[in-house]
Amino acid sequence: MLAPQGVVQAAAQRGPGNEPRYRKVGYLMLGLLTTATEQISKMKSLDPIAKQVSSWVSKATSPAAVKNALSGTWLDHPLHPMATDVPIGAWTMATTLDVCGGESTQTAAQHLVGIGVLTSLPAAASGASDWSDTIGKNRRIGLVHAVGNSVGTTMQVASWCARRSGRHRLGVGLSFLGLGATMGATYLGGHLSFARGVNVNHTAFEAPVRKWTDVAAADDVTEGQLVRVNANKTPVMLTRHKGQLRALSATCVHAGGALDEGHIDKDCVVCPLHQSTFRLSDGKPVRGPATMEQPTWDVQTMDGRIQVKSAA
Numbered sequence: 001m002l003a004p005q006g007v008v009q010a011a012a013q014r015g016p017g018n019e020p021r022y023r024k025v026g027y028l029m030l031g032l033l034t035t036a037t038e039q040i041s042k043m044k045s046l047d048p049i050a051k052q053v054s055s056w057v058s059k060a061t062s063p064a065a066v067k068n069a070l071s072g073t074w075l076d077h078p079l080h081p082m083a084t085d086v087p088i089g090a091w092t093m094a095t096t097l098d099v100c101g102g103e104s105t106q107t108a109a110q111h112l113v114g115i116g117v118l119t120s121l122p123a124a125a126s127g128a129s130d131w132s133d134t135i136g137k138n139r140r141i142g143l144v145h146a147v148g149n150s151v152g153t154t155m156q157v158a159s160w161c162a163r164r165s166g167r168h169r170l171g172v173g174l175s176f177l178g179l180g181a182t183m184g185a186t187y188l189g190g191h192l193s194f195a196r197g198v199n200v201n202h203t204a205f206e207a208p209v210r211k212w213t214d215v216a217a218a219d220d221v222t223e224g225q226l227v228r229v230n231a232n233k234t235p236v237m238l239t240r241h242k243g244q245l246r247a248l249s250a251t252c253v254h255a256g257g258a259l260d261e262g263h264i265d266k267d268c269v270v271c272p273l274h275q276s277t278f279r280l281s282d283g284k285p286v287r288g289p290a291t292m293e294q295p296t297w298d299v300q301t302m303d304g305r306i307q308v309k310s311a312a
């Protein structure tokens, strides 16, 4: 672990020596956040509690309707990043009114704090559901992200109570501290998505294959069997279902699970990692945590060989 002095030095080295002071402060804060995140990701002491809480959340969200609702499967988009915008926006506006508004905006600021608290509930529930599908470093960072958000929300609740009982200054201070905790937690959430690829589409960078490409002998794919092939280096899952050849990208959109290691359930394939369930005919997820369609491939048989190309 870097000593505080080491962190400062590392942060100071990020920019040229003649940078203005405000930029150096920015580099220093970025260095601190980066180092703290790195340290959190290595804290194995968090694993027992993370594992226990994660198993409780997994159990609570296991019914398909609950998982679909919290993941955003019904939206065709992850719910959590959208759900967090409302409380963060409300609390930011409340603090803006506290700083820039006068006595006439105190009631509006109090309402904004309350709206933020209420809308943080679905944001937290969707985040917990997403987090329960992570492991290792991502699960540790996600746990601290959740704790930071809980601290921030608790302070906003206390702020609302203080404002309602006429202790406006105390309420303003609590909101300010709460927003700070939320911002720190938000950094970790962004790190999970943008640096560690949690809940991003794992097929986003697959290059489409425009021409029919030979991938297997027709006899190699029997009814109900899941076969992995490559079409110009892109892994594709082939199966024969009710006599018809079907092909989906083999890499699960949710977190990169291998669909060819899953199983068929009715007219769908089930991912072995977190049980996302995709229709074989069009790749649509009928059970989360996946929220986006699994890419489908056109299939044809020519002279006893199977050919595929990306669906238009």
Ligand code: FES
Pocket: 252, 253, 254, 255, 256, 257, 271, 272, 273, 274, 275, 276, 289, 290
């Ligand atoms: S990787 Fe999570 S459901 Fe497939």
